[in-house]
Amino acid sequence: MGEMDTLKKEADGLKAQIEAGRKAVNDTTMATLASGVAAAPRVQLKNRKTLKGHLAKIYGLHWSADNRHMVSASQDGKLLIWDTYTGNKVYAVPLKSSWVMSCSMAPSGNLVASGGLDNMCTIANIKGASPKTLRELDAHEGYLSHSRFLNDSEILTASGDTTCCLWDLETGKQKVIYKSHVGDCMCLAVSPDQNTFISGACDSSAKLWDIRDGGCKQTFIGHTSDINAIAFYPSGTAVITGSDDCTLKMYDLRADQEVNGYQDAALNAGVTSVSLSSSGRLIFAGYDNFNCNIWDSLKAEKVGVLSGHDNRVSCIGVPDDGLGVCTGSWDSFLKIWN
C-alpha cells in the first residue's frame, strides 16, 4: 500500500524530530541541579485516624475542597462520605453496580460521582434529605477508571475504551471526547488553572489535553507499562506519573520531557496511586506491596514510608490545605497520616 508506507515514513520522521527537539533542550538533569538543595527532612508521619466502615476492597478516595470531608468507594457497593476530623460517616450512597473503580466529589461538595465496570459514571446529589441519583452518564464503551468534576455542571471521565470525555451534567450528554490514546485510560488529573488535564493509559503514555477544544497538546513517553496514577505538580508546570513498571516519573510540560525518575532496584511492585504535598516537595506513592513510599520530588530519594495496611494501597489523596495524607486500601480501611 503506497499511502500507508508514506504515512509510516512521515510518522517515523516526526517522531525522530520530536526526539531531537527534546534532546536539544536536555542540557542538564534535575539530579545534578538538586544536588545543591538541602535534603528534605526524614519524614515520619503518624497514622492519626483509621476510618473503618467499608466491607470490601477500597478502590478510590477523593478529598472535598473543604479539606474535612472525603468520599471513598468500595466494591461492597457503597460510597461513604466521611467527616475526617471526627472519623464519622456522614452519608452512605448505595451503588447500583458494586464493581466501582473510582469516585470523586465536586468542589462545591454537593455532588459525588462513581463508576466502574458498568461503563457508566453515576452522579448523586448528597445534599438533600437522602442521597439521590442525579444522572447516569452512559456512553463510554469500556469501564470507567477515573472521574473529576470541574464544577457542578461539568465532569471529566477516563475510560477503558481508550477515550476521556467531558460531560454536561445539565443534559447528561458528552460535550467533548478526547481521542488519541491506544490503550485503556486509567487516570486523569486537572491542571490548577482548569484549562488542561492530563491522562495516563495502558499504552504507557501520558497525554496533555486542552479541555475546551479536545486537542491533545503533548504526549509523554518513557514508561514501559500501564500508567495507573497521575497528578499535577502544584505549580501546574509538571506532572508525576506512577506505573506498573514500578517507577514514577516527573515530566516537565515546558521542556516537554521526563526530568526526574523515582525507582529503587529493590522495589518490584507496581505503583497504584500518587499524590503530592502542598509544596510539591513530597510525592506519596501507593504500591501493590501494601506500602506507600514517600519520595523527595527534587532529589529522587526515598525519605519515608507509610506502612500499616494489610493489602494493596489502591488510592491516596492530600487535601488542598495539605494538612494530611489519606491512604485507601484493599484491606477496606482508610488511614489518615500527618
Place this chain on the structure above:
Amino acid sequence: MSTNNNIAQARKLVEQLRIEAGIERIKVSKAAADLMSYCEQHARNDPLLVGVPTSENPFKDKKPCIIL
C-alpha cells in the same frame, strides 16, 4: 474496509505528531530551576514537610482532658 480504517488511523497519527513536533520547548535547566524554586518558596507552608503542631492538628484523636 479495514485498509481504509488503517489509513485513517495513520493519517490521524501523523496529524497528531505534527502538532507535537511543532511545540516550543524550554531548556531542562530552566524548567528544573523553576520547579525547585517553586518548592523552596512553598516549603515553609507545607504542613507535611514542616510538621503540624499538636494543638493545630485537626486529625489528632481528641482525648478527654483531665484537669488537675
